[in-house]
Amino acid sequence: MxxxxxxxxxxCWLDLGxxxxxxxxxxxxxxxxxxxxxxxxxxxxxxxxxxKDGKIVAGLxxxxxxxxxxxxxxxxxxxxxxxxxxxxxxxxxxxRVAPMDLEEWGRMAQYTxxxxxxFAVWQPGRDSGVELVDEPGSLSWTELYTTDATAxxxxxxxxxxxxxxDMELPGGGGTYxxxxxxxxxxxxxxxxxxxxxxxxxxxxxxxxxxHPVFAVADCDATVAKVTENGxxxxxxxxxxxxxxxxxxxLDRADADFVVLTPSDD
Numbered sequence: 001m002x003x004x005x006x007x008x009x010x011x012c013w014l015d016l017g018x019x020x021x022x023x024x025x026x027x028x029x030x031x032x033x034x035x036x037x038x039x040x041x042x043x044x045x046x047x048x049x050x051x052k053d054g055k056i057v058a059g060l061x062x063x064x065x066x067x068x069x070x071x072x073x074x075x076x077x078x079x080x081x082x083x084x085x086x087x088x089x090x091x092x093x094x095x096r097v098a099p100m101d102l103e104e105w106g107r108m109a110q111y112t113x114x115x116x117x118x119f120a121v122w123q124p125g126r127d128s129g130v131e132l133v134d135e136p137g138s139l140s141w142t143e144l145y146t147t148d149a150t151a152x153x154x155x156x157x158x159x160x161x162x163x164x165x166d167m168e169l170p171g172g173g174g175t176y177x178x179x180x181x182x183x184x185x186x187x188x189x190x191x192x193x194x195x196x197x198x199x200x201x202x203x204x205x206x207x208x209x210x211h212p213v214f215a216v217a218d219c220d221a222t223v224a225k226v227t228e229n230g231x232x233x234x235x236x237x238x239x240x241x242x243x244x245x246x247x248x249x250l251d252r253a254d255a256d257f258v259v260l261t262p263s264d265d
Contacts, residue, residue, distance in 0.1 A: 002133040002139060010188075011142050011191065013075035016060050016255060028251070030225055031231070052135075063253075072210075076121050105126050108121065116207025117208035137216065142192075163182060226249045234250060241263075
């Protein structure tokens, strides 16, 4: 489970780069009941925060990178963003955004792993991360799809010290690798990774990618809201034994995310 103590290597923040901030704010407000708080004035909103029950659950910003697809960016907590950047480069990753201070709030950097997966880190200052997790309408899991699970384990294990455990999916669906922060028990698993063929990674033309999993009270009802508000469903809803009922969704700009109603087991 994800918690808000944000130990090193645990997911602590996420934000969405959207071509139309207003449309994205309206979509996620309708789907998850999020309230959008703009950081700017007037109609030309460049970005802001999403809140659920008054607590910050995610950020939203204008997609400005030429040729980039709309996507969620997941941030992992680190003690030293500069040292992490050096480690990324040594391990064959690429620095997309060099470490930079966001006033007194913290220090961030963004990267691309050797298989093309984009992710980010956050060195906390006054702000350690989101305020609500593992509750309906908030982040509950992170997931990497990659063409090379072994290489991904080596890269991220060396970078964050993550502990990995493999499980076989039912029906010959392949191997799913569970991720736990270094030194913590299995109860603190925060994500997973899975190898897929390049043909199955059509959203990114074969490159690896991370996406968030949001907890919801009713998967089917949430999926109905996704489609009613201009989104699409890639897979599901379907039941995953021991996990819950889930669906892989796309928002209006094709940013992908998963919704999950956890099982009672």
